[in-house]
Amino acid sequence: MSDWTSGYVAELEYAQGVYREMAPSLMRLNLLMQRADASALSGQPPSTPLRYAELGCGHGLTATMIAASHPGAEIHATDFNPAHVAGARKLAAQANLKNIQFYEHSFAEFLAADLPMFDVVALHGVYSWISEENRALIRDFLYAKLKPGGLCYISYNVLPGxxxxxxxxxxxxxxxEGNKAQPMAARINGALDFIGQMQKANAGYFKANPQAATRLEGMAKHSRNYLAHEYMNRDWNLFYHCDVARELAGAKLTFAASAHAGDHVDIVNLTVDQQQLLASVTDPAVRETVRDFMVNQQFRRDIFAKGLLRLSGQEQVQALANTRFALTVPRSSLALKAGFPVGEVNLQADVYEPVADALAEKPKSIAELLAAEPLKAMGYQKILQALLILTSSGQAAPALDDKAAREAKPHCDRLNAVLDRAGAHLRRHRLSGQPGHRLGRAGGPLQPAHAAGAQTGPEGSGGFRLAYPHRAEPAHPEGWQDAGNARGKPGRTEGPRGRLHRQDPAAAGLSRHRLRKLFSFISLRRS
Known part of the structure; x- marks a missing residue:
């Protein structure tokens, strides 16, 4: 029998994690920001539910949370590791979730299985860590199983970062490879120790790449499960966005939007000169690639569409105005600092505090915020921009409407109860277990920005003051500390496959508070 792992690490289980960019509500927001049609995320009610597939689901935590928060949807998730699938099935069964099915399938087996056509196919932290043969199978699956108008969420490591x-x-x-007789964890420890000795010996590589020492220090702090899956797989591929776009074009897919809310706010990502230069690039794939050079991108989260439809400006504004947002941290914990590629950002209190005050009462749409004092005077663009920044920093998120929240509540309650009972087992993975801290954030609150050198953003900038706007190294857009890349940007802390801090943040999101926060069930808030 051939090696079922196909060169992928199976000796150590993949670290548990929840990846909120895969949530339909966040996908919808990111699509709307680029005037992309998001109707696939609704299925075709009442006759046809939303059908969602995840390829390489790991422990299945994200898929299970989507199933609980969208009880009318059908979720199909596959992973080749039997331990992952067994655990995922147990979790879903304990929560009595009937709308999710897990498969212990390779990509070839999943392609050949008797499956429906899907509205969404998602793969997080997969594409860069598999062979060309398996990438081709994924493209075949998208070609055969994604509906016209359907959406693909995909993440991958990129250059130049x-x-x-x-x-x-x-x-x-x-x-x-030179120590194959040893267990994987021992091989990783030996490699890290040797590379550390190289650094101490003042190797030229470290002299020429000052970031390398910081990365090495962060790597030593990561779980060996994370390091095994990030660094030790046989296949490990770095892409330019334009190359991924060309590959997926073979499955009839077109790039629609970044899946990271902060990417839609140019002022915190690009200088004015960079924005002007980027605007001169007409080819969409090349423009995204140039943008990656501007921000020194290391990890991308993208949404592609099979038959991309664009909304009119009026349709976009109407859809966004009707989008409800919820505060996902206690009002008292609101952080008015955040890190972005342009530098550390101070969020102006006279903009962000009134927005947070309004959302602390209950989830509200942008239209409702615009109708309330004192937000009415701010205007649509400033409120939208503030909501995007709060969403990017994990302090707000798009919310379900009241009817959908009521329907989801019993399913979420059951899953939350299971996660609570499993807490002792899961807590060892947590970076922050305190209510109100963002899932996967290392240490919770953002580090303070220094006032020296702070500059006020231009008129209409959404209430930003930029500290260190010309930093040599871009800050992590979401304020995480360096952890040796974890499939993110240099100096960032995203976890393997771009997971929220790949040091096993996983169960950090597996508490009652985390599930509400991640999928915006603020209306289900614990008393």
Whole structure:
């Protein structure tokens, strides 16, 4: 029998994690920001439910949460690791979730299975860590199983951000291969120790790449499960966005939007000169690639569409105005600092505090916010921009409407009860277990921005003051500390496959508070 792992690490289980960019409500927001039609996320009610597939679901936590929060949807999720699938099935069964099915399938087996056509196909932290053969199977699946108008969420490692760290990953692999008789964790420890000795010996690589020492320090703090899956797989591929776009075009897919809300606010990502230069690039795939160079991107989360339809400006404004948002942290914990590629950002209290006050009462649509004092005077664009920044920093999120929330509540309550009972087992993965802290955020509150050198943003900038707007290294857009890339940007802390801090943030989101926060069930708030 051939090796069922196909070169993928199976000796250590994949770290548990929840990836909120895959949630339909956040996908919808990101699509609307680019005037992309998001109707696929509604299915075709009442006769046809939303059908959602996840390829490479790991422990299945994200898929299970989507199933609980969208009880009318059909969720199909597959992973090749039997331990992952067994655990995922147990969790879903304990929560009595009837609308999700897990498969222990390879991509080839899943393609051949008797499955429906899907509205959404999602793969998080998969595409860069598999062979070309398996990537081709994924494209075949998208070609055959994604409906016209359907959406694909995909994440992957990109250049140029990964370029300085490529040699270190190569050395990790080669040093590990030389100690194959040892367990994976011991091989990782040996490689890290040797590379650390190289740094102390003042190796030229570290002299020429100052970031490498910081990355190495962060790697030493990560769980070995994370490091195994990030660095030690046989296949490990870095892409430019334009190359991924060309590959997915073979499955009839077109790039629709970034799946990261902060990417839609240019002022916190690009200088004025960079914005002007980027606007001169007409080809969409090349423009996204140039943007990656501007921000030194290392990890992308994208949404592609099979038959991309664009909304009119009026349709976009109407859809966004009707979108409800919920505060996802206690009002008293609102952070008015955030890190972005342009530098550390101070969020102006006279803009963000009134928005937070309004959302602390109950979830509200942008239209409702515009009708209330003192927000009425701010205007649509400033409120929208503030909501995007709060969403990007994990302090707000798009919310379900009241009817959908009521329907989902019993399903979420059951899942929450199971997660609460499993807390002792899951807490070992937590970075922050305190209510109100963002899932996966290392240490909870953002580090303070220094006032020295702060500059006020231009008129209409949404209430930003930029501190250190010309930093040499881009800050992590979501304020995470460096953890050795974890499939994110240099100096970021995203976890393997871009997971929210790949140090096993997982169960950090597996508390009652986390489930509400991640999928915006603020109306289900615990008393």
């Amino acid at each position: 990964w370029a300085p760290a490529m040699p270190m990953r190569k050395l990790m692999i080669e040093l590990g």
